[in-house]
Amino acid sequence: MSELALEELSALAAIYCEPDACEVLAVSETHGITFRIQINVKELLDTDVLLKLLFHLPVNYPSTLPDISVNSDQLTRAQCMDVKDKLLEQAKMHLSEPMVHDLILWIQQHLKYVIKQSTTVCNEKTTLSKGTSTEDGIWMLLLHLDHMRAKAKYIKTVEKWASDLRLTGRLMFMGKIILILLQGDKSNIKVQEQ
Known part of the structure; x- marks a missing residue:
């Protein structure tokens, strides 16, 4: 695991020190570091947007791009995917240097424009083009738990x-019903089903 990644995580924990703002989910010598940053982005359509950004820094980060997941109750799934794609584009410009804080600052400044662009593109797409397969890509799984x-x-x-x-x-x-809804790549959902 990169010493730079550990230093960056330490700096992020100091910057985002409010309760639930920075949460380390996993630190592993073989799989890297996984953590979540929650930020409020202001001035988007006169409301605050709570972004939950999940970062997975691989073992050879920052020489390799981080995996990023974006979630927000105020945004649609398509908008979250667009935010993720834009963050990954920005990450390519920072390859070989610690980049997470720069990515967070960038999305705080540009979220309004990413959302506006996402809405425009969404309105232009009305049907799937021929030859597009929904078999691969994002899958969904709903699990029902008996008790907890x-x-x-x-x-x-x-x-x-x-x-x-x-x-x-x-x-x-x-009530007494407990459900888990999962979304992700087909191969990862298949692992979960077994």
Whole structure:
């Protein structure tokens, strides 16, 4: 694991020190570092947008790009994917140097424009083009749990599994019904099904 990655994580924890702003999910010599940063982006359509950015820094980071996942209750799934794509484009410009803080600052300044562009592109796409296959790509899995004994511990475990498999999702409690909705690449969902 890169010493630069550990130093960057330490700096990020100091910068984003409010409760739940920075959470380390996994640190591994073989898989790298996974952590989540939550930021409020102001002045987007006169409302604040809470962005949850999940970063996975591989072992050879910063020589390799980080994996990024974007989630927000105020944005659509398509908008979150567009934000992720823009962040990865920016990351390519910072290859071989610590970049996470720069990426966070960039999205805070440019989120409004990314969302506006995303909405325009979404309106232009009305149907799937011929030859486009939905078989590969993003898959979804809904799991129903019978019960949960240690809720806090279970939630942390599910978050770690989802992070390790590079899945996004929701854990929903509806009375006595407990559901887990997972989204991600077909191969990662298949691993979860087994």
